Amino acid sequence: DTEVTQTPKHLVMGMTNKKSLKCEQHMGHRAMYWYKQKAKKPPELMFVYSYEKLSINESVPSRFSPECPNSSLLNLHLHALQPEDSALYLCASSQEGLNSYEQYFGPGTRLTVT
């Protein structure tokens, strides 16, 4: 099973709302990632969690707040977003170490900020 699930599939939120994106994997992977993908652009790395600890934050604004409650779950908390934050948010997971390049992506959450 190489499935990464993400909820919700679509999300529309106002600039004053607080919402959360959820990601789950049951492959025993210990590294999890958040990427942001704008239309017709490649995914861009936002955060990396390794063994439930934040290891990389690619200078992402504080209105995005990641959380890794356990080795299978990854959340992205959203607050006071801007319209330019509208994008496809992708979660991925991989093993740690040399096999970390085999990243498996979820279907994404399509976020629209109004």
Add this chain to the structure above:
Amino acid sequence: QKEVEQDPGPLSVPEGAIVSLNCTYSNSAFQYFMWYRQYSRKGPELLMYTYSSGNKEDGRFTAQVDKSSKYISLFIRDSQPSDSATYLCAMPSGGGADGLTFGKGTHLIIQP
């Protein structure tokens, strides 16, 4: 200079043709090379990965790496309309779980 260069296309070919998709990279430290396929409004799907130079074959797909030229290719034989998608090359940004650096992606259209 961007670390990974990829022609965004679109690339349109007739069904049954051999497709060649390419990327160049500038960081000689890259050792692993991945190809992802992304259908419209879906997440990227890992197609193939290679390590070091040479060819790797999986069904109709062949991945090729030329480290001396910093050039990687993905060949698709007997292309089908269902192969129409965006193909992204990707390389690990560093050691361990450092995330991936993607090319822009090539939009491929297979005409029936």
